[in-house]
Amino acid sequence: MKNQWTEFLYGRVTVKVxxxxxxxxxxxxxxxxxxxxxxxxxxxxxxxFKMRLRDAKNIRHYARKxxxxxxFLRRSGMPFLIKRLFKNSGFLLGAxxxxxxxxxxxxxxxxxxxxxxxxxxxxxIRKELDKMGVKVGKVQFLVDNVEGIQRRLTNNIGxxxxxxxxxxxxxxxxxxxxxxxxxxxxxxxPQNLIAKKKAxxxxxxxxxxxxxxxxxxxVEAGQLLVAGEFGPEGKTELVAAKGKVWGETxxxxxxxxxxxxxxxxxxxxEKQKYSILLGKLEVPVWGFGKPEFKKYETEKDVRKIHFxxxxxxxxxxxxxxxxxxxxxxxxxxxxxxxxxxxxxEKEIKSHLNEDAIIKDEKILQKVIKNGKVILDxxxxxxxxxxxxxxxxxETQE
Amino acid sequence: MAKKWxxxxxxxxxxxxxxPQDVMMDLPRITMIGQIHVYVENHRGLLAFTDKELRLLLxxxxxxxxxxxxxIKTILPEEILLEGKIDQVIYINDNxxxxx
Numbered sequence: 001m002k003n004q005w006t007e008f009l010y011g012r013v014t015v016k017v018x019x020x021x022x023x024x025x026x027x028x029x030x031x032x033x034x035x036x037x038x039x040x041x042x043x044x045x046x047x048x049f050k051m052r053l054r055d056a057k058n059i060r061h062y063a064r065k066x067x068x069x070x071x072f073l074r075r076s077g078m079p080f081l082i083k084r085l086f087k088n089s090g091f092l093l094g095a096x097x098x099x100x101x102x103x104x105x106x107x108x109x110x111x112x113x114x115x116x117x118x119x120x121x122x123x124x125i126r127k128e129l130d131k132m133g134v135k136v137g138k139v140q141f142l143v144d145n146v147e148g149i150q151r152r153l154t155n156n157i158g159x160x161x162x163x164x165x166x167x168x169x170x171x172x173x174x175x176x177x178x179x180x181x182x183x184x185x186x187x188x189x190p191q192n193l194i195a196k197k198k199a200x201x202x203x204x205x206x207x208x209x210x211x212x213x214x215x216x217x218x219v220e221a222g223q224l225l226v227a228g229e230f231g232p233e234g235k236t237e238l239v240a241a242k243g244k245v246w247g248e249t250x251x252x253x254x255x256x257x258x259x260x261x262x263x264x265x266x267x268x269x270e271k272q273k274y275s276i277l278l279g280k281l282e283v284p285v286w287g288f289g290k291p292e293f294k295k296y297e298t299e300k301d302v303r304k305i306h307f308x309x310x311x312x313x314x315x316x317x318x319x320x321x322x323x324x325x326x327x328x329x330x331x332x333x334x335x336x337x338x339x340x341x342x343x344x345e346k347e348i349k350s351h352l353n354e355d356a357i358i359k360d361e362k363i364l365q366k367v368i369k370n371g372k373v374i375l376d377x378x379x380x381x382x383x384x385x386x387x388x389x390x391x392x393x394e395t396q397e
Numbered sequence: 398m399a400k401k402w403x404x405x406x407x408x409x410x411x412x413x414x415x416x417p418q419d420v421m422m423d424l425p426r427i428t429m430i431g432q433i434h435v436y437v438e439n440h441r442g443l444l445a446f447t448d449k450e451l452r453l454l455l456x457x458x459x460x461x462x463x464x465x466x467x468x469i470k471t472i473l474p475e476e477i478l479l480e481g482k483i484d485q486v487i488y489i490n491d492n493x494x495x496x497x
Contacts (some may be wrong), residue, residue, distance in 0.1 A: 033474075036472055039446065
């Protein structure tokens with residue numbers, strides 16, 4: 001017995017043979033290697049049998065030599081099924097559409113979940129996401145990628161310390177850590193306030209403790225400003241001295257700024273290229289040809305395409321080719337001086353507390369040589385010079 | 398006479414060497430499964446087929462199978478599988494008294 005499945009795959013036909021000498025005809029067929037089966041007699045002069053589709057083409061040749069007439073009754077098997085499938089192509093189309101729609105919907109954002117945020121912050125995050133285009137119903141690979149969203153959120157929302165963005169299936173999960181202003185620890189241990197550096201006292205606000213110095217006093221670094229120990233001799237009281245002592249301090253800053261600087265900048269011209277990555281084969285979809293830029297950099301954004309919960313070996317690639325330009329900035333001497341000054345200010349401020357103020361600045365020396373501006377600047381700054389120093393038992397006694 | 402000698406040699410060999418008779422002597426091998434299947438190997442062609450009767454040509458003589466609602470499940474040049482309700486399997490000899 002031959003396997004019926006192979007016959008099904010290649011297709012089979014039911015043949016009706018009528019006439020005289022049917023048996024002889026069957027012998028001829030079998031001896032010529034035509035495989036026939038399921039031979040049945042209907043009446044005296046008719047039989048039906050099944051045979052392969054590819055043998056059916058040859059049967060006429062043998063039938064002509066015999067006295068039988070043949071006709072084909074039924075066709076079954078894969079070739080005919082496929083034919084019928086194409087005839088009723090609506091089904092095929094429907095199945096295809098179903099898969100396509102499922103594929104499309106698998107790549108759409110269906111939810112944004114925010115955890116760990118206060119309602120106000122959550123609202124802000126949602127607003128920011130909206131601005132970015134991250135909304136329910138958008139296609140995933142047309143919005144910014146996860147790192148980009150994370151960066152923008154942390155940059156644009158001040159309340160956030162950190163936000164972790166994760167794409168799980170069709171949902172964005174945002175794990176938020178908010179900035180909690182830490183409460184200043186209560187200083188319970190007795191302390192004095194001493195000067196952090198040499199200064200002239202401009203103003204004082206003493207909350208607790210006894211001021212030892214006065215306005216316009218000159219103090220050295222380490223000098224006692226506010227004592228945490230006061231009271232009559234023998235009955236001294238120990239407290240944690242608290243307060244702010246504003247002193248004028250001096251800083252010297254040395255700045256070197258080249259007059260001519262070369263920059264590499266993007267000039268805003270860019271070209272988008274889209275392609276689809278199938279396994280390792282990259283098929284460009286839009287944006288052909290080499291960019292006509294002389295110098296450029298390429299940024300590549302690869303997104304996996306999902307199907308339900310699986311990642312397909314298909315990716316969507318968006319390449320951004322940006323033109324790069326070399327840009328030379330030349331300052332006049334005056335501009336250079338101005339810029340150097342600003343630079344120095346910025347540098348000084350980065351060392352100081354936020355509440356420090358630059359009161360005055362004086363250029364001590366200005367040299368322009370070798371295409372560089374060299375400035376020595378003297379800053380007068382008003383800042384809080386008080387720092388706590390604990391009073392230990394030993395010093396007290 | 399020569400043919401008869403050949404036959405005898407074959408017969409002898411089959412007996413002495415323990416070979417199956419059907420291979421050595423070109424005899425049909427008929428396998429029946431109950432009443433429903435007959436499998437005939439080594440036939441020489443179909444002579445007549447109706448739903449009540451099947452006549453096969455053998456090397457020597459004919460084989461007649463009688464029964465009801467016959468369907469040939471498979472037919473190959475030397476094999477045939479018949480399905481139906483088999484009543485009788487009859488050998489018909491052309492020349493009675495010839496070789497066995």
